[in-house]
Amino acid sequence: xxxxxxPVERQTIVIVGATSGIGLATAREAADxxxxxxxxxxxxxxxxxxxxxxxxxxxxxxxxVADVRDPDDVARIADEAEAAYGGFDTWVNVAGAFLYxxxxxxxxxxxxxxxDTNVWGLLQGSLEAADRLKPRGGAIVNLxxxxxxxxxxxxxxxxxxxxxxxxxxxxxxxxxxxAGAPVSVTLVKPASVDTPYPEHARSHMDEDARLxxxxxxxxxxxxxxxxxxxxPQRDVYVGGASKAISEVGHYAPGLVDTVMETVFTPLQKxxxxxxxxxxxxxxxxxxxxxxxxxxxxxxxxxxxxxxVTQGRLSPRAALAGIAAVVxxxxxxxxxxxxxxxxxxxxxxxxxx
Numbered sequence: 510x511x512x513x514x515x516p517v518e519r520q521t522i523v524i525v526g527a528t529s530g531i532g533l534a535t536a537r538e539a540a541d542x543x544x545x546x547x548x549x550x551x552x553x554x555x556x557x558x559x560x561x562x563x564x565x566x567x568x569x570x571x572x573x574v575a576d577v578r579d580p581d582d583v584a585r586i587a588d589e590a591e592a593a594y595g596g597f598d599t600w601v602n603v604a605g606a607f608l609y610x611x612x613x614x615x616x617x618x619x620x621x622x623x624x625d626t627n628v629w630g631l632l633q634g635s636l637e638a639a640d641r642l643k644p645r646g647g648a649i650v651n652l653x654x655x656x657x658x659x660x661x662x663x664x665x666x667x668x669x670x671x672x673x674x675x676x677x678x679x680x681x682x683x684x685x686x687x688a689g690a691p692v693s694v695t696l697v698k699p700a701s702v703d704t705p706y707p708e709h710a711r712s713h714m715d716e717d718a719r720l721x722x723x724x725x726x727x728x729x730x731x732x733x734x735x736x737x738x739x740x741p742q743r744d745v746y747v748g749g750a751s752k753a754i755s756e757v758g759h760y761a762p763g764l765v766d767t768v769m770e771t772v773f774t775p776l777q778k779x780x781x782x783x784x785x786x787x788x789x790x791x792x793x794x795x796x797x798x799x800x801x802x803x804x805x806x807x808x809x810x811x812x813x814x815x816x817v818t819q820g821r822l823s824p825r826a827a828l829a830g831i832a833a834v835v836x837x838x839x840x841x842x843x844x845x846x847x848x849x850x851x852x853x854x855x856x857x858x859x860x861x
Contacts, residue, residue, distance in 0.1 A: 512693045512741045514598070514648055518543035521594040522738060523586060525577060525634050526604030528555035530704030531652060534727035534800050535601060535734050540568035542735065547590045547597060548572040550604070551794035559798055577604050577630025587637050599648040599738040600638030602631040606791045607706055609777070610713025612665040619711065620666040622791050627670035632677055639685060639692060646691035650737050651678045652730075653698045658755040661721075662769055663714065663777050682743070693741035698755070699730045700748035705802045711789035714778060719804065721776035723750050726810045727800050736819045749814035 522539050526532040527548040536548055540563040548570060550556055556572040563570045573589045575582035590597040606626040608615055631651055638649050655661075657675040660668040675696060682694035701720040704727050712718045725748045733747045746752040758765040789795075815821075 512646060512648075512691050514646070514693060514739045514741060517735050517739050520598035520738065521545040521547065521590060521596065523547045523549065523590055523597045523600045523638070525549045525575070525583075525586065525600070525602050525630075526652075527572075528552055528559055528798055529709070529795065530603075530706065530800060530802075531699075531702060531727045531730045531734075532601075532603035533559070533798060534731040535603065536563065536570075537800075538728065538731040539735060540566065540570065543568075545594050546570040547586065547593065549575045549577075549586045551576050555794070555798055562798075577602075577634060578625040580633050583630070583633045583637050586634075587641050591641075596641065596645065597638075597647065599650060600634060600642070601650045601652075601734055601738070602634045603652045604630055605652070607710035607789070608666050608713075608791065609663055609707075609710050609718040611663065614713045615666055619791060620669075623666055624670050624673070626791075627667070628673045628677070631674055635677070635681055635694075639681065639690070642692045643685070643688075643690045648693040648695065648738050648741070649681075650695045650697060650734050652734075653678070653696045655698055655700050655751040655754055657696065657698050659758040659765065660769075661777075662774050663718075693737070695737040695742045695745060697730065697733055697737065697745045697747060698751055699733075699746075700725060700751035700754070702727050702730055702747075703801050703804050703808045705795070705797070705799045708802055709790040709795050711791045716778040717781045719777060719779050720802070721773050722806055723748065724804055724806065724808045725812060726808055729810070729812050729815065732821075733815055733819060736821060740819070742819070745815065745819065747815050748809070748812045752814060 517539060522544045524532055524536050524546065527536045528550040536546060536559065539546060546568065548556055548559060553574045556574060560570050560572045571589060571593045573586045575586050577583055604626055606623045608619060608623055635649050635651060651674060653674050654671040656664060656668040657671040678694060678696045685692045685694060701722065701724045703724045707718040707720060710718055730747045733745050737745055
């Protein structure tokens with residue numbers, strides 16, 4: 510059975526994990542485009558503030574205080590969508606918990622807590638959404654990661670959780686297709702994204718945590734998610750860096766292991782000592798409406814690779830963008846802008 514999805518402006522969209530980072534950027538982007546929104550997260554204060562912000566700007570939004578680790582809470586999200594809007598068209602699973610540290614240094618109980626959110630919470634949300642969408646059709650969009658394809662040292666537990674997300678999402682897609690259900694299931698796999706991920710993570714490192722470059726803006730992922738909400742897609746890599754590392758890792762895994770060990774490990778540590786008193790989101794919500802983190806390097810505001818693969822950029826515009834990037838690389842190198850040049854997909858800061 511073919512899957513036909515509505516334009517975003519005619520949809521009701523559920524966003525689980527809506528008050529920070531990618532989820533927050535997606536909520537704001539969807540509101541700007543006219544979608545009805547059902548926002549879910551653990552912090553009522555943050556949800557109320559976001560809902561007030563969006564409705565003041567003319568959007569139609571409601572919220573549900575929910576912890577995805579609780580199946581009853583997940584069901585209440587769907588129930589609220591039914592009560593407020595007669596149902597929903599797209600369910601987006603973004604909620605996540607973050608850990609830094611070697612596997613030997615990270616308590617197994619904390620890994621279990623992370624899996625409760627990243628895996629079991631997403632699984633419960635996807636199954637709830639599938640059950641409600643099968644009669645009428647719609648989309649399920651799950652947030653994976655580059656770490657769904659390629660494990661990252663110092664984020665071993667997170668990588669394992671995102672590998673599990675990929676396996677579950679792929680299996681659910683096949684089962685729904687085999688059953689003839691008109692439901693699209695998409696896995697979105699970003700590279701590093703400039704969100705408060707390091708600030709919200711629980712760390713077992715002596716140094717402060719940071720994300721390895723290249724980094725992309727959360728709005729880049731939000732646009733990819735909403736494109737998948739209205740155009741059926743299997744996988745979406747956000748940022749050419751994600752696709753490049755995944756592909757090289759597939760064909761030359763030993764080489765990428767070495768790169769990860771020698772390059773990515775030090776890139777995830779700062780020169781500053783970490784504060785054990787810093788809050789994290791493993792057990793409790795942070796409660797802040799922050800899209801961006803504290804990264805002070807270059808952040809790509811768009812991904813040419815993702816725009817082309819999702820059909821959001823014309824061939825002529827793509828060629829113009831590639832030419833601009835080539836010129837930038839040629840002449841930028843002479844000015845010593847090394848940090849900006851480590852971008853495998855040739856992203857340019859262009860219109861989003």
